[in-house]
Amino acid sequence: MPLTLEIVTPEDRVYHDTVDSVVIPTIEGEIGVLPGHLPLLTQVADGELRATKGGVIQLLAVSGGFAEIEGDKIRVLAEFAIDERKIDENATERAMLRAQEALRGRDTLAPAEIERLEGVVRFAVAQLGLKRKRR
Numbered sequence: 692m693p694l695t696l697e698i699v700t701p702e703d704r705v706y707h708d709t710v711d712s713v714v715i716p717t718i719e720g721e722i723g724v725l726p727g728h729l730p731l732l733t734q735v736a737d738g739e740l741r742a743t744k745g746g747v748i749q750l751l752a753v754s755g756g757f758a759e760i761e762g763d764k765i766r767v768l769a770e771f772a773i774d775e776r777k778i779d780e781n782a783t784e785r786a787m788l789r790a791q792e793a794l795r796g797r798d799t800l801a802p803a804e805i806e807r808l809e810g811v812v813r814f815a816v817a818q819l820g821l822k823r824k825r826r
Contacts, residue, residue, distance in 0.1 A: 692726045696742055698751065698767040705772040706742070706751060713765055714741040715758050724760055731760040735769055737817045739824075750775040752821045754814035771814040778822045787815035 693709040713724045716738030722731075737754045755770035790811040797805050 692763055693744075694724065694726055694763050694765055696765045696767070698740070698753070698769060698772050700756075700769050700772050705769075705774065706749075708742070708744065710742045710744045712743045714739075715765075715767065716740065716753065717758070724765055726763050728760050730762075731758075733758050735767060737813045739817070739821050740767070740772075750821055752778065752814065752818040754817055755810065770810060773818060775821050778818045780819065780822050783815050783818045783822075787812055787819070790815070 693711060694713060696706060696708060696710050696713055697704065698706040711725075715722050715724065715733070716736040717733045718736045719733070721738075722733065735753055735756045735758050738752070740751045740753045742749045742751070751772055751774050753767065753769045753772045756768045759766045759768075790808045793800070794805065794808050794812070800808075
């Protein structure tokens with residue numbers, strides 16, 4: 692029996708398909724999910740999510756949020772998520788550098804802006820790590 696995987700961000704539904712297995716980065720380490728997994732709610736860490744279907748592994752970079760496993764349904768509500776094939780390495784590097792530069796003046800930034808910029812940096816690192824791993 693396949694799993695139904697849905698990955699949603701505040702902006703978009705990034706992924707929705709049936710899969711054979713999923714590996715999710717969590718704050719306590721990676722967890723593998725197969726059909727029949729026990730119900731679970733866990734915090735998603737910045738990193739690589741792997742969805743396997745028919746022996747083919749699809750990679751996505753995710754950052755922050757939560758994963759809910761209930762029956763054979765997996766819902767990942769992430770701050771950011773992107774399919775590895777859609778990552779533009781140069782654009783990601785530029786975004787990371789802009790965020791890091793803005794963080795240098797953190798004394799003048801509001802706490803919410805600092806948190807947003809730090810999230811941009813973490814997600815960029817996750818994307819670049821995933822993209823460069825596939826070379």
